[in-house]
Amino acid sequence: MTTSSESGEAPSAALRTEALEQLLTERGLIDSEIVDAFITNYETNVGPLNGAKVVAKAWTDPEYRRRLLADGTSAIKELGFGGPQGEHIVVVENTPTTHNVVVCTLCSCYPWPVLGLPPGWYKDPVYRARVVKEPRTVLSEMGLDLGDDVHITVRDSTSEVRWLVLPERPAGTEHLTEEELVPLVTRDAMVGVAKAAAA
Amino acid sequence: MEGIADMGGTSGWGPARPPRADEPVFAEPWQGRAAALTILATRVSGRNVDAFRHAQERLDRAAYLDEGYFGRWLNAAELMLTEGAVLAPGEIDARARALRGEHVENPPVSVSVPESARPDAGPPTSAIAAWRSAPGSLRTIDAAPAFAVGQRVRAQNISPPGHTRLPGYVRGHAGVVEVVQPAAVFPDTHAHFLGENPQHVYSVRFDSHELWGEGADSFAVTVDLFENYLETTS
Numbered sequence: 290m291t292t293s294s295e296s297g298e299a300p301s302a303a304l305r306t307e308a309l310e311q312l313l314t315e316r317g318l319i320d321s322e323i324v325d326a327f328i329t330n331y332e333t334n335v336g337p338l339n340g341a342k343v344v345a346k347a348w349t350d351p352e353y354r355r356r357l358l359a360d361g362t363s364a365i366k367e368l369g370f371g372g373p374q375g376e377h378i379v380v381v382e383n384t385p386t387t388h389n390v391v392v393c394t395l396c397s398c399y400p401w402p403v404l405g406l407p408p409g410w411y412k413d414p415v416y417r418a419r420v421v422k423e424p425r426t427v428l429s430e431m432g433l434d435l436g437d438d439v440h441i442t443v444r445d446s447t448s449e450v451r452w453l454v455l456p457e458r459p460a461g462t463e464h465l466t467e468e469e470l471v472p473l474v475t476r477d478a479m480v481g482v483a484k485a486a487a488a
Numbered sequence: 489m490e491g492i493a494d495m496g497g498t499s500g501w502g503p504a505r506p507p508r509a510d511e512p513v514f515a516e517p518w519q520g521r522a523a524a525l526t527i528l529a530t531r532v533s534g535r536n537v538d539a540f541r542h543a544q545e546r547l548d549r550a551a552y553l554d555e556g557y558f559g560r561w562l563n564a565a566e567l568m569l570t571e572g573a574v575l576a577p578g579e580i581d582a583r584a585r586a587l588r589g590e591h592v593e594n595p596p597v598s599v600s601v602p603e604s605a606r607p608d609a610g611p612p613t614s615a616i617a618a619w620r621s622a623p624g625s626l627r628t629i630d631a632a633p634a635f636a637v638g639q640r641v642r643a644q645n646i647s648p649p650g651h652t653r654l655p656g657y658v659r660g661h662a663g664v665v666e667v668v669q670p671a672a673v674f675p676d677t678h679a680h681f682l683g684e685n686p687q688h689v690y691s692v693r694f695d696s697h698e699l700w701g702e703g704a705d706s707f708a709v710t711v712d713l714f715e716n717y718l719e720t721t722s
Contacts, residue, residue, distance in 0.1 A: 300584035302555040302562055303518035308583035309525050309565065312575060318532045319525070327524035332513050376624045377670055379691075394496030394655055396541055397557060406523070408511050412557040415501040421657065421709050422497045422700055430504040441707035445496065447653045448689045448712035449625040450669050477507050 336405035339370045340453060341474035343403060344485075348458040349467040358382060361453060365403060375402035375451055381444065382455045383481065388439050389454050390428065390481030392420045393446040400451035404476055411480065421445055431482050444481075454479050459487040489649055490656065492552045493545045497657040497700070519558040522565075529565035533572030537625070538679035542651035543567045627686035629671045634715055635690055639665045641718045643692070643711075651679035654717045658709075662721050663694035666710055674714055687715040 300308070313319040343365055347354040357364040361380035365371065378400050381389040393399065394417050399407040410416055410431070420427045424441050428434070435441065444452040456478040462470060477483035514520035530540045543564035544552070551563040569575040578595040585592045635641050645660035653675045667690070674685035691712050696704045 300581060300588060302522065302559045303516065304584040304587055305566075305580050306518040306522045306525065306562055307587055308580045309529075309562070310521060311587075312579060312583055313525065313528065313532065316574070318574070319528045323528070324521055324524040327527070328514065328520035331523075332520070336513070373622075376626055379667070379669075394657070395493055395653060396544060406513055407557075408507060409515070409557075410505065410507050413501075413504075414495055414498075414553070415504050418495040418498045418501050419504065423705060424707055425705050427504045430506075432506040442693070443707065443709040445655065445709055445711045447655060448669065448714065449672050450689065450691070450712045475509070477509075482507060 331401075331406050335372075335401060337403075337474075337476035337479065338471070339368075339405075340400075340403035340476070340479045341471045342368055343370070343453075344455060344474040344479065345467045345470040347455055348470055354455075357455065365453075370402045372402045374398070375400050376449055378403065378451045378453055380453045380455050381442075383457055383484075385457065386439055388435055388441050388481065389444055389452070390420060390424055390441065391444045391446060391452040391454060392417060394418070394421055395447055398446040398449075398451065400453050403453055404479060408476065410482075428482060433483055454481040456481075456485040459485050461487045489545060489652065490647065491545050492547070492549050493541075494656050496655045514558075522558040522562045526561040526565040529569050529574075533568040533574050535568045535572065536678060538651060538673070538675040539681075540564060540568065541653075541675070542679040543571075545651060625673045626670045627673060627684065629686050629688070631688075633668045633688040633690075635665050635668070635688075635718060635720075637665050637668060640721045641665055641690070641692060642721045643713060643717055644719055646717075648676055650676060652676050652717075654713065655711065657699060658692075658694060658711050658713075661694055661698050663692040663698065663711075665690045666693045667691040669712060672714075674716060676714075676716070685716075689714055690718065692718070 310321060310324065314321060343357065347357050353364065357380050361378040365378055383389055397407050397412040399411060416427065421443050424443050425435060446452055456474065459473060462473065473485050473488060475483060475485060478485040544560055546567065547560060547563050552560050566580055570577050576595045582592045582594050640662055642662045643654060643658040643660065648654065669689040669691060671686045671688050674687055677683050677685045689712055691710045693708050693710050696707045696709065699709065
């Protein structure tokens with residue numbers, strides 16, 4: 290207990306989170322072990338590695354690729370991925386001349402089962418505000434320069450539909466197996482702010 | 489409603505930065521706890537995902553922005569819990585001040601947890617499991633879609649006073665239906681406990697010049713719009 294910290298300053302989010310956890314626990318409404326389990330799950334089990342496995346399979350298995358583009362939710366479920374924020378996943382393909390990039394301008398909707406929780410830049414007002422108005426400029430600022438001949442489609446996730454980008458398979462990877470391709474598939478390529486690159 | 493959350497097309501945010509490949513899921517430990525607690529709070533206060541988004545939508549600019557994404561979740565959780573009469577107004581602040589050693593008066597806690605405030609809450613250990621297996625938002629409906637793929641439609645130029653998923657930047661603008669998506673619960677009523685009103689959802693493709701004028705770069709935006717938001721074009 291200190292008195293030096295007493296001030297009119299509002300308590301930090303960290304302190305208010307601790308307060309909230311105490312209050313709900315005391316009322317018997319939550320259990321801190323459940324909170325721990327949620328954190329562990331999204332830090333270790335549910336992340337972009339899931340989506341990378343989906344993409345690598347689509348790159349190496351034409352029949353799976355066809356199913357994935359026709360019915361993303363079912364094809365993704367074949368690999369065991371589904372759950373909250375993934376009720377209906379639509380997969381769109383990027384090619385040398387068409388580029389899809391995903392946003393949620395109203396909050397930060399994101400396909401959790403295949404990509405985990407969204408990264409900082411996806412939740413940033415800069416991205417949410419500008420990518421629907423000047424996508425070519427925003428992508429360039431983020432490090433992806435697209436030629437004027439590339440048709441850009443921005444996917445604004447305003448309903449419960451969740452969008453996943455199937456990036457182009459990088460040139461020079463024809464000899465790699467599905468397992469060897471997985472590490473080349475990045476979160477950013479599956480949202481459409483980067484391309485997958487050969488290692 | 490109009491609010492800070494409806495960000496599409498707004499200005500003054502500065503440049504975007506290149507993504508960091510090694511970004512942690514939770515940059516600070518409180519963020520993961522705030523995320524889990526917010527999901528639990530939505531449930532124990534008897535709310536749903538649409539009411540959660542509406543709670544975020546009603547935050548003022550500082551509450552929405554100053555402590556980032558998980559800060560706005562935490563603030564929305566507090567709003568749901570006080571409106572659901574699970575916590576008293578000011579209770580979190582008072583406890584947080586007590587945690588840092590201040591001598592504070594606790595706000596009067598006349599609230600218990602009325603059963604009506606948490607109809608589906610169940611025991612605490614099941615809350616996350618229940619969230620994982622919740623029925624979700626998709627519904628099968630008998631009505632045929634009012635609009636067809638390839639049809640030109642217009643997003644209504646309306647300003648719903650409550651929750652809505654009709655972004656300001658498409659209101660009044662015309663586009664073409666690209667995909668008829670599965671029917672889903674209508675957020676505008678569900679957020680206010682006024683019924684599910686499930687209806688078809690359309691991915692509507694808007695040309696950049698229609699949205700942003702002749703000087704805009706050439707591209708397209710698809711927006712996933714509920715049937716109630718759309719009308720035919722003349």
